[in-house]
Amino acid sequence: MSGLVVDDVRVAYGRTEVLFGVSLEVPDGSLVCVMGRNGVGKTTLLNTIAGLLKPQSGSVSFDGSSLAGVGAHQRARLGLGYVPQGHAVFPQLTTRENLQVVMERQGRRARAASLRQQDLDEVLDLFPALTTLMNRPAGLLSGGQAKQLAIARALVTGPRLLVLDEPTEGIQPSIIHEIEDTIAKLHAAIGMTILLVEQYVEFALRLADRYAVLDAGRVVSTGLTSEADPSAFAELMAV
Amino acid sequence: MTATEEPPGEIELLDVAPARNLPLERVETVKRHRSWTATRGSTGHRLITIGLPVLATLVVAGAVFGLPVIEGRLLTRIVALTVILWGLDVQLGLGGQLSLGHGAFAGAGAYTAAVTMGVHGWPFPLALVAAAVVGLAAGALVGLPSLRIQGQYLAMITLGTAVAFPYIIRRFAWFTGGPDGPRIDYQFVPPGWMNLTVSHYSRWTHLIVCVVALIAYFVVRWVVKGPLGRRIRAVADNPAAATAFGIRVGMVRVYTVSLSSSVAAVGGALLLFETPAVSADSFAVFFSLSLYAAAVFGGIGTLVGSFLGALLLIAAPWAVSKMGLKIEPELIGGVVLVVFTLVARDGVVGLLRPWFREWVDVVDTPPTEA
Numbered sequence A: 001m002s003g004l005v006v007d008d009v010r011v012a013y014g015r016t017e018v019l020f021g022v023s024l025e026v027p028d029g030s031l032v033c034v035m036g037r038n039g040v041g042k043t044t045l046l047n048t049i050a051g052l053l054k055p056q057s058g059s060v061s062f063d064g065s066s067l068a069g070v071g072a073h074q075r076a077r078l079g080l081g082y083v084p085q086g087h088a089v090f091p092q093l094t095t096r097e098n099l100q101v102v103m104e105r106q107g108r109r110a111r112a113a114s115l116r117q118q119d120l121d122e123v124l125d126l127f128p129a130l131t132t133l134m135n136r137p138a139g140l141l142s143g144g145q146a147k148q149l150a151i152a153r154a155l156v157t158g159p160r161l162l163v164l165d166e167p168t169e170g171i172q173p174s175i176i177h178e179i180e181d182t183i184a185k186l187h188a189a190i191g192m193t194i195l196l197v198e199q200y201v202e203f204a205l206r207l208a209d210r211y212a213v214l215d216a217g218r219v220v221s222t223g224l225t226s227e228a229d230p231s232a233f234a235e236l237m238a239v
Numbered sequence B: 001m002t003a004t005e006e007p008p009g010e011i012e013l014l015d016v017a018p019a020r021n022l023p024l025e026r027v028e029t030v031k032r033h034r035s036w037t038a039t040r041g042s043t044g045h046r047l048i049t050i051g052l053p054v055l056a057t058l059v060v061a062g063a064v065f066g067l068p069v070i071e072g073r074l075l076t077r078i079v080a081l082t083v084i085l086w087g088l089d090v091q092l093g094l095g096g097q098l099s100l101g102h103g104a105f106a107g108a109g110a111y112t113a114a115v116t117m118g119v120h121g122w123p124f125p126l127a128l129v130a131a132a133v134v135g136l137a138a139g140a141l142v143g144l145p146s147l148r149i150q151g152q153y154l155a156m157i158t159l160g161t162a163v164a165f166p167y168i169i170r171r172f173a174w175f176t177g178g179p180d181g182p183r184i185d186y187q188f189v190p191p192g193w194m195n196l197t198v199s200h201y202s203r204w205t206h207l208i209v210c211v212v213a214l215i216a217y218f219v220v221r222w223v224v225k226g227p228l229g230r231r232i233r234a235v236a237d238n239p240a241a242a243t244a245f246g247i248r249v250g251m252v253r254v255y256t257v258s259l260s261s262s263v264a265a266v267g268g269a270l271l272l273f274e275t276p277a278v279s280a281d282s283f284a285v286f287f288s289l290s291l292y293a294a295a296v297f298g299g300i301g302t303l304v305g306s307f308l309g310a311l312l313l314i315a316a317p318w319a320v321s322k323m324g325l326k327i328e329p330e331l332i333g334g335v336v337l338v339v340f341t342l343v344a345r346d347g348v349v350g351l352l353r354p355w356f357r358e359w360v361d362v363v364d365t366p367p368t369e370a
Helices: A042-050 A072-078 A095-105 A113-126 A128-133 A143-155 A173-190 A201-207 A230-237 B014-019 B024-033 B043-066 B069-094 B102-119 B124-147 B152-171 B198-225 B227-237 B239-244 B249-274 B285-298 B303-322 B329-343 B347-359
Strands: A003-013 A016-027 A031-035 A057-062 A080-083 A161-165 A193-198 A210-215 A218-224 B011-013 B036-039 B360-363
Touching: A003 A042, A003 A193, A016 A031, A016 A042, A016 A057, A016 A193, A016 A218, A031 A042, A031 A201, A042 A072, A042 A080, A042 A161, A042 A193, A072 A080, A072 B239, A080 A143, A095 A113, A095 A143, A095 B227, A113 A128, A113 A143, A113 A173, A128 A143, A143 A161, A143 A173, A173 A193, A173 A201, A193 A201, A201 A230, B036 B043, B043 B069, B043 B198, B069 B102, B069 B198, B069 B227, B069 B249, B069 B285, B069 B303, B102 B124, B102 B152, B102 B249, B102 B285, B124 B152, B124 B249, B152 B285, B198 B227, B198 B249, B198 B303, B227 B239, B227 B249, B239 B249, B285 B303, B285 B329, B285 B347, B303 B329, B303 B347
Parallel strands: A031 A193, A031 A210, A080 A161, A161 A193, B036 B360
Antiparallel strands: A003 A016, A003 A057, A210 A218, B011 B036
């Protein structure tokens, strides 16, 4: 199957097991949302997919090829764009440098400068607020601006799969709407495959085609968002 | 204007700025400072970042002609130490990795210059290139463990390098010339038009050291602002995110140590220009720790701070001895390290920065017209 397949993945921090055989499919062109309370293993799952954590057993494959033994930096080059939780920008670098540094690492330096400029322009069209902040150190951006930069930074690499870890966390409502519009546009207009981790249920259900709910390191519920009843998530998401 | 074009550059007096429709934060800036404002990336900003170092070099280079010979030579030493501290700053300030062994890299550069110039008679530009290459190789060797370890563990390895350096020099005495180095006959003979007597030849050497330092400054600055510098800063900021974006964190750390040690080695070679003799003990562990204290004093992460740190290393003992006081340089270094770590972690540059911004304020976007 093309897209991402997580099969029976077990992950532990030392002797503490966090994921107990998680399986998940993100078919090509779909938008899948993983939901769950704090501490159920959502970020651990994404870090495993990104190659930052090594599973004890199980496998992760992307477009039919196993990612076992493929380092995090190589996964990025295979087309896996990861937007980590929080304001994971590079604060010492300016907005422009944050975008440049990842474009350079995707082997795009060899491409024509005009093409790179075109990529950059396309991404900045999605985040017009960043265009006036190109020379500002990212450490001085507001939370919402930093989050937009983090997403833009993943997009300039031209990912085939965009992995977003709680893009609404700590962001004001107006920016959440902008981020929602952007994700919807990426999915609908370009057909980008997206894996979204989110605790904001309404936001997730509005965007996603399919959902999976994690609890205590296990997938406890999956299905189509069109058939989901938001009130049914209340208990699963309660702290 | 398209999204990615640089804003038009300008330096302008903002006395009239309150009359404009400026965003609140900019109005506050104007009220507070009434400064000259340079937009980052503008022509004016470039003029500051390129013109100021050139101007500073001219001042430091010219100062030697107004100083007695001994003080002039101390100034040459300060410039050479500044280059060593730039090297240290690449690792410490840019790469965020603690190093307690840069004295050894400087020593490797000094010994390389001593052997190539003193024994084999190489011209000094070639000797400097050789020092840079040896520094690069030594840094790669010491930096290799950073593929697996980091933080204080890497700092311990650099400390071990500093401890081992004098013994390595002794062990390979057949090549290095031993703890007191090889005999060096190389002389920097000034051009005739300078009309310098033999006792003032050191002024010519000083000019050479200043020119090399200026070149080193722009090379370091070019690297810092370029693709490698961006990767080094990204890894220092957030290694996990850097990895997730395809950056090989371990390799970037090796590059950082290599580049850093290479610059330090060039600085070490420049020390030889001032005094044509080397001693392994002068590059022992205490020298490395002094360099660290100097970097903290000047301000880690600032190239100007390196000059101030070098000034401390040379000028403080000189001033103390001039005043007839009996205070050991080690004590000065120790007190500076403790005091600045406690009360001024950004060093002298951090203390002076607000004052500097009274005169020149660097902003991200040009003020908008009403």
